[in-house]
Amino acid sequence: MPIDATQPYDHGNIFARILRGELPARIVHEDEWAIAFHDINPQAPVHILVVPRGPYVSWDDFSARADAEEIAGFIRAVGAVARAHGLVAPGYRLLANVGGHGGQEVPHLHVHLFGGAPLGPMLAR
Template sequence: MAVDATLPYDDQNIFAKILRGEIPNRTVYEDDFALAFHDINPQAPTHVLVIPKGAYVCWEDFSAKASDVEIAGFVRAVGKVARDLGLVAPGYRLLANTGTHSHQEVPHLHIHLFAGQPLGPMLRP
């Protein structure tokens, strides 16, 4: 089920529950601004999700409402996860889905970090 990115934040979404410790995860990284953990249904040998700790539905919501400190902290966390996992070489892909056309499934901003194999073209024709 895709998410309408214009809807208000739902604090019962799975990532909100993970942030509250109600659902376990395999944490890769955590700081004041972000939590990174392994995806439970990986689409590549390495598939990590990085989520901000604030209540943001999507990238548009986050970029409009988050403080400069939150934005910088989150972006730095994504880069740190990639470096810490040794993904800078040979490379990795970041993906953030927003709204129904992109098939965003969880109404909490999340960045997919894919790596560990050649990933092919970004979009199929």
Template sequence: MAVDATQPYDDQNVFAKILRGEIPSKKIYEDDVAFAFHDINPQAPTHILVIPKGAYVSWDDFSARASDAEIAGFARAVGRVAREAGLVEPGYRLLANTGPDSHQEVAHLHVHIFAGKPLGPMLAR
């Protein structure tokens, strides 16, 4: 079910539970502002999720309310995860869904990193 990105943050969402250690994950990276792990239902040979540790529903929410340090730290974490996974060459795709039209499924900001094969066009034609 798609998420309304304007809704209040729900601390019972699956990513909040992962951050609290209530649900296991295959952690790849963690720092003060970000946590990265393998997606349990990969859509590409490499499918990594990077989430902020703060309570943000979507990219819109994050860009409006997060501190400059959180925003910079999160952006750097996404890049670092991709580099450390060896994805810069031959390339990767970043995706962050916001709201129902994008089919955002979890009401916690998350960036997908897809790689490991030619990914084709961005949107179905």
């Protein structure tokens, strides 16, 4: 069910629970700014979610409340994951769904890294 990205942060969301170690995940990267793990329902040969550690609902929330060091750390984590999985040279897709119209289902900012094969058009026509 798509969410309203303007709602307050829900500390019980699935990514918050993964960040606290309450739920398992196949983690591929951890640092002080982010955690990255394989999606449980992959849509490409490589499908990894990168999640900032802070309690942010959306890109809007993150860009308004996170400090510059946290923003830079999260973006660097995304790049580190792409490099570590050999996605840079062949190419990959980076996607963030925001709010109901964007199809966001978990009310915690996250980006999807898709790769490992040609991905086709960005949107179904």
